[in-house]
Amino acid sequence: MLASQILIDGFAISALYGLGAVGFTLIFGVSGVLNLAHGGVMLVAALIGWFVASEYGTGPFLGAALGILAGLGMAYLTYFIVVRPIQRSRVIPAAEQEIFILTGTLLWGIMIQVGMDYLFTDNPVTMRPMFPGVVNLLGVRTPRNELMIAVICWVVIGLLWLLVNRTRAGKQLAAASINPRGLTLLGFELSNIYLLVWSIYGVLAGLAGVLLASFLGVSSGNAGQLTASAFSIVVLGGLGSVSGSLVAAYVVGYLETVTAYLIAPTLRPIPALLLLVLVMYVRPQGLFGRR
Amino acid sequence: MSHPISVRGALLCATRLSAAVGLAAAVGLTAAQAAEPIKIGVISEEAAVAGASIRHAAEMAADEINAKGGVNGSKIEIVAYDDHSSAADAVRAFQRAVNQDHVKAVIVSYISEVVLAVEPWAARLHMPTITPGAASNDISKRVHDDYAQYKYMFHGWLTSAFIAQSICDGAHDNLVGKLHMKTAVVMSEDAAWTTPLDVRYLQCLPQAGLQVLDHIRFNPDTTDFTPIFNQIEAKKPDVIITGISHVGVQPTVQWHDQQVPIPMAGQSSQATTSTFWKDTNGATEGVITASAASPGVALSPTTIPFTEAYTKKFGASPSYDGYTSYDEVHYIADAIQRAGSTDADKLVDALEKTDYVGTVGRVQFYAKTDEFTHAMKYGKGFVTGVEIQWQNGKQVCIWPADKCEAKLIFPSFVKLPQQTAAQ
Amino acid sequence: MLSNTPILEVEHLNKRFGGLIAVKDISFNIRGGEILGLIGPNGSGKSTVMKLVMGIEKPNAGSVRLHGKELAGWPTHRIAREGIGIVFQHSRPLHRQTVLENIKLALLPDSLLRLVADHSVDGTARAIAERVGLGDVLNRRPSTLPFAGLRRLELAKAVARDPKVVLVDEPFAGLTGPEVAMFSDLIDGFRKDGRAVLLVDHNVKSVAALVDRVLAMYLGEHIAEGTADEVMRDETVRRVYLGGKIETHARPELSARQGEPALDVRGINVFYGKAQALDQVSIHVHEGEFVSVVGLNGAGKTTLFNAVSGLVPFDGDIHWGGASLRGRTPASIARGGIVQCPESRELFGDMSVRENLDLGGQHLPSAAARATQLKWLLELFPILAERHAQPARTLSGGEQQMLAIARALMMQPKLLILDEPTLGLAPVILEQLSKALTRLRETTPITVLLGEQNVTFALPHADRVYVLEHARIVWEGDPARFAAEMGTGYL
Amino acid sequence: MKRLIQGPGLWIALLIVVVGASGPWWLSAYILGVLTSAYYFAVFAMSWDLLFGFAGEVNFGPTFLIGLGAYGAAILNSTMGYPIPICLVFGVAVALVGGLLLAVPALRLRGPYFGLITLVSVLLLRNAIVIFAGVTGGEIGMTVPDVLSIDANVNYWYALAFMVVCAIILFGLSRSAVGLILQASGQDAIEAAALGFNVTKHKLAAFCVSAAFSGLAGGMLVFYLGTASVDTVIDLSIAVQIIIAAVLGGRRTILGPALGAIVLLLADEALRPLGQLNTFVVSGVALAVILFFPDGLLGYLLHGKEE
Secondary structure, eight states: OHHHHHHHHHHHHHHHHHHHHHHHHHHHHHHOOOOTTHHHHHHHHHHHHHHHHHHSOOOHHHHHHHHHHHHHHHHHHIIIIIIHHHHHOSSSOGGGHHHHHHHHHHHHHHHHHHHHHHHHOSSOBOOOOSSOSEEEETTEEEEHHHHHHHHHHHHHHHHHHHHHHHSHHHHHHHHHHHOHHHHHHTTOOHHHHHHHHHHHHHHHHHHHHHHHHHHTOBOGGGHHHHHHHHHHHHHHHOTTOHHHHHHHHHHHHHHHHHIIIIIOGGGTTHHHHHHHHHHHHHOTTOSSOOO | OOOHHHHHHHHHHHHHHHHHHHHHHHHHHHHHOSSOOEEEEEEEOTTSHHHHHHHHHHHHHHHHHHHTTOBTTBOEEEEEEEOTTOHHHHHHHHHIIIIISOOSEEEEOSOHHHHHHHHHHHHHTTOOEEESSOOOHHHHHHHHHTHHHHTTEEEOSOOHHHHHHHHHHHHIIIIITTTOOOEEEEEEESSTTHHHHHHHHHHHHHHHTOEEEEEEEEOTTOOOOHHHHHHHHHHOOSEEEEEESSOOHHHHHHHHHTTOSSOEEEEEGGGGSTTHHHHTTTTTTTOEEEESOOTTOOSSTTHHHHHHHHHHHHSSOOOHHHHHHHHHHHHHHHHHHHHTSOOHHHHHHHHHTOOEEETTEEEOBOOTTSTTTTBBOBSTTSBOOEEEEEETTEEEEEESTTTOOOOOOOOTTOOOHHHHHHO | OOOSSEEEEEEEEEEEETTEEEEEEEEEEEETTOEEEEEOOTTSSHHHHHHHHHTSSOOSEEEEEETTEEOTTOOHHHHHHHTEEEEOSSOOOOTTSOHHHHHHHHHSOSOSSOOSOOHHHHHHHHHHHHHHTOGGGTTSOGGGSOHHHHHHHHHHHHHHTOOSEEEEESTTTTOOHHHHHHHHHHHHHHHHTTOEEEEEESOHHHHHTTOSEEEEEETTEEEEEESHHHHHHOHHHHHHHTOSSOOOOOOHHHHHOOSOOSEEEEEEEEEETTEEEEEEEEEEEOTTOEEEEEOOTTSSHHHHHHHHTTSSOOEEEEEETTEEOTTOOHHHHHHTTEEEEOTTOOOOTTSBHHHHHHHHHTTSSOHHHHHHHHHHHHHHSHHHHHTTTSBGGGSOHHHHHHHHHHHHHHTOOSEEEEEOTTTTOOHHHHHHHHHHHHHHHHHOOOEEEEEESOHHHHGGGOSEEEEEETTEEEEEEOHHHHIIIIITTOO | OHHHHHSTHHHHHHHHHHHHHTHHHHSOHHHHHHHHHHHHHHHHHHHHHIIIIITOOOOSOHHHHHHHHHHHHHHHHHHTOOOHHHHHHHHHHHHHHHHHHHHHHHTTSOHHHHHHHHHHHHHHHHHHHHHTHHHHOGGGOEEOSOOSOSOHHHHHHHHHHHHHHHHHHHHHHHHSHHHHHHHHHHHOHHHHHHTTOOHHHHHHHHHHHHHHHHHHHHHHHHHHHTEEOHHHHTOHHHHHHHHHHHHHHOTTOSHHHHHHHHHHHHHHHHTGGGTTHHHHHHHHHHHHHHHHOTTHHHHHHHHHHHO
16 A cells, blocks of 8 residues: 555656656757756746636646746747857856856746746645546555646657657757767757757746646745756756656655655655765766766 | 736735835935824735735724824834845844834734744844734743843734644534544644644644544645655544645645545644635635634624725735734734833833734733733633634634534545444 | 986886777886977877876876886876976966966965965066066966967976976977977977976977987877987888878869869968967869868868868858858858868767768758668768668777768768878778778769878879968979979978 | 055055944944845855855855854854854854865866755755754754844944955965965866876865855854844855855955945845845846856956956
8 A cells, every 4th residue: 555655656756857857958968058947947837827727717728738838938038048148158268158057047047936926926836637536546546637647747758759769850959969069060050959959848847847736736936946856866867868867757756755655754855865965976977877 | 806816916016116115205204294103114025925914904004093193193104024034034124124214113924933033133122023923932932031131022923832722622612523523633834833833732632532643744845745645544533633834735735636535624824815715726625724813704893894905905805914913003003002102111011001802802912920921812702713614715714603603514525524434 | 418317217108098098008218308209190199198197197007207216196296296297288377367476376385374475486487487488478467478478388387397307298289480499499498407308299390300209109009219310211100191102193184174163262360269270271172173181280181171161260261162151150061062071070979870871861852862872872881881770989990980971971062071081090991991082083073172191091082282281381283293392301 | 465465456445444344333224234244145255256266166055064154153052052252163163074075076076066966965954954953943943042242333343344354364365375276276177286286185175264264154144143044044045145146246356256245235125125026136137247247247347457
């Protein structure tokens, strides 16, 4: 009973973590950008989705759709207002670009959070479940919504896999992550590829946001937490490795769930953090990272 | 009211401006006007519903008093500060209020952490200070332990101990009396105000007839409550007694979505606001919480008029600390009147003699000899608080019996003892 | 003042990076007041040797002894303290400090407690500045110095440590004629001080005037040692740099062709920061022509090609098919028919051979076109057909080079730029590569611009030859005449 | 050093300090209050700059060190009731240990990885404090019995003096021989080593100094506010504020970050009428600054002078 509870809850939450992290790691892989405004992007999608759904009574699905759209928009803004200017800046020495992008997106993330805070207050909001009701699974009373969310996550991740491995655009992404210069020499415009990867990122982060809103609920205060957890998962899995982050998402997700069930809900996040520190010490490139 | 959020946004921003203007105006006037306005500082978090309530209510009270000609010929002026619910910001705001804006009294926050950080400054700067919503016992305990230092601090809302007591009393009448419940699990967030709350729960719930099977404290930044509810359910209690304020929407919604078959009662501060129904998409149906007062329940002649006026003005009924903050402005003014001066020590003496019937009932403060010095008196004839239950979109008063007499209704997934007995 | 006992003794030095053997059993020693030139083309391992001596890399085996004291495996800072100094090729001075402060830095003790440098330091620093010719810019910020000035600063820092052994990495890269002379004097000064000097450079020629002895390396191995002349005459060395006997099959009719050339580079200059990499370089290529640009590493070939491909900013103008390339992105230039197959190959290591080729073909209009192109290429490079499922990074160097060329050809370029295709390849591979090029030249109308330092590889395929030396074109003409006019003293 | 004394800089600085010290006679009591905390923030920012700007370590969690110092001091004071100075020393000691803990991975990991470690360290510290609520007061935060002074002016002078002393030490350090070496190590470890400097040793030292000053300032802040709470000295938002201040003022200048911190807090207060939006505006400005003047305010001025 307890075991199956842990199994099910862990699975759903991990799937959500995974979805949130995949986009994050994809961007790093292809364009070497660590987007510390990640939580902000998810937040916008979640809040817009919730707002549309509950204030205009459009129902969760249309709300979710618009939320994802908002996430996409926010991803573009992040790219065009913060990331690209820094990448193209003449005044910023190339050696310091990385740290400037980190600081820039960090600030941008705060602006998003405070802005949302102002518009929607920092009360947690929850979207009406897309699939109400509960089903009995392995003897555990599980919300239908929770299951469907796990399913959606995996369907989307599957689609992503197809995109990367079965389409020409996907090949270009993969190539860009291995050797951008080589790709330029073959006549592909990196700027287009970056735009593509930010679009994919926007959709993934947006979806993760609205799903979170309808599963656990979010408040503008969560932005930092969301970024931190995505960042940790991605580093744990190995920066730039999609499969790595998925595995890491499940490691973290189950570690947290097990802690919450078997030790104490209050200690929930700690073992994951300790594990992260440990991995940093013994294997800095992460579980699946290439040096 | 098609989209209150945007409206609320507009209101916030509008009032914010007016506050700014008011400030400017005040600075300008002081020189000219003969009778300076009496300034009262209000420190709270704008972005939080409970925080906004405090200021809105205080301003309403001030307007009423000024409409009647003010106090000793001078107007009451509310100076508002946003503390983002951060102790540091609150302390800074407090110093600003005292040193720069020369307020005569301060109404501060509904969060115990913040109030506890401000309290020593109230003592150091000799500023009559009162909290409309924080509950931690330590606030009044400090006053008791070091009266000379801390006498400037007043506790304008029930201490955790009394909140717990009132909940126990309510539970005894309703849950045990009517629904024949025997067991409970206490579930509260890890925060300043719940520490004494839980202590009292563990004493008074058994006395009220509910055996406490388990006692769970969780981190206020918890977002996933599934494990907690599952743990509780495994214990098979008849009821969950809550002590939550920082969190509210998430546990409630997840309780509903997971169809946890155990009713929730106790203190869920966010559930005391009328917007909570919408915030939870109605998931709060059947949730019971203690509150300062309840729409449509005449704890005193002023309760209903205030609630209506407030709702009319701000589009939502006041949060529990809205009631208290409204009263506080009134009895501070009253105290100044009696003291005939705004001198801190005189004001404190006057406040100690407060006997004022406000929206939450008859307000008096315990004396320095009592363990809860300067805390609100609890009990019949004073302030008891009420218990409300969310029933299809409305907050319905279910306790105390002498004020209201509504039936308890729970959503279908909740299993009540006698039903289980019947099966 | 040449002492007889060696100061630095290096024996049987070995270094592996994963599978690759970068340095294989290298031994040499340097006496006080002696300058040893360590030469070899890119990837020959010479720089690695230098890093091993300095302790920046740890040797897998072998010993490095200073005055008989074993230093191999020590941390860099201790080796430096023992008396080995290094002059890096790229200088990164402290930008907020003045030139004088930068020199002082090198004079400071490695102590946490000495907050204020003692007074002698100031004097010493000024003296050193005078010596390297920075005397009159003491209080300027490095960012305001010319390139040569920055190199001087690097020298100054090395001198300041008063090392017994000085390692100098590519002393003359990016310097103009007079500057080269000036630097030669400075380095000669080291000799006069009785220091042991190791000069690391691409080729004998640039250091010949300065060195007492030369050690030549290729693919990590010691191939020749002796005086500059001996090494220049050494057969192996000549094969590495020039290859064996030169033969040519020029097609003058193509070069003689009148009218607008397909590619027309008109007097371009390129600067890297303050270093000038190209100086008024003009070349042109006619349609169908095979043109070789020969020159030693560091002469500027790669820079020239990158300018054409739009990868580095330049002034002057480059025309392609009559239109200027200015302001076009590298990618659009590539799509426009100028495809570069770079020195560094830039393969997608984790992708299969097939995937690499497919990416090259993505611009082709139809699936049919891609298929035929692929088929043709696999005939041209049969080995790739066998390896098609293998990740590119698992291929041998030669196979990788062929893949790089094939990938470029997948784009059906009008002009194919081949930069150093022979880099670090064993002679037998060169054969195959050479055959492939010949076939390409005979069976297709393709235009090729080939950059090489290996003349015997470059010339047979060339209709016309340019010689690039120190950022300038110094010779142009028929490959047949090259041997006569340039062959000797090319090294 | 000599150049400094001859240059006008010293006199300008001296003038500023004098003007600052006279604050209580012409500044409103409230502005004094803001400046008081601003001065402590200035020290946070300066010690962050020593680590980031000079040693080149990407530290996203300055509040880890600050928090250790603050809570170390606060706990000793509230449990043992030792006098403030002893508590401060103890706080510094705790912070030093923390600094060494951070230094170990810093010497092994590349930029973003170490950056993450610092983030995580803050989260862990936060959790630890919540878990050991018994001693730390947990979410509640703890009130210390002693404060530096209840007189706003005295507090102001304490803070000013403290900041000035720290500024002199840190600035002097940055301009000293050791500072040069540190800067070299941060910029290019290999070249520094090739010049014979033990990079590890110097970076460790930098961590210790930075930790000591962060911790001390943290402790002082606690005894000024009279309370130590997670959201005052540990919360990531504080860390971010410090980073913004340093970037705003100009990294690698020590004094710049101090300037930035003061400007930032004053701006924050000036914009209070905007309610929550003040943070929005401030971070917006900071973002603009790093986009257009990556060298920050002071850095920009100095840089202008160079050309």
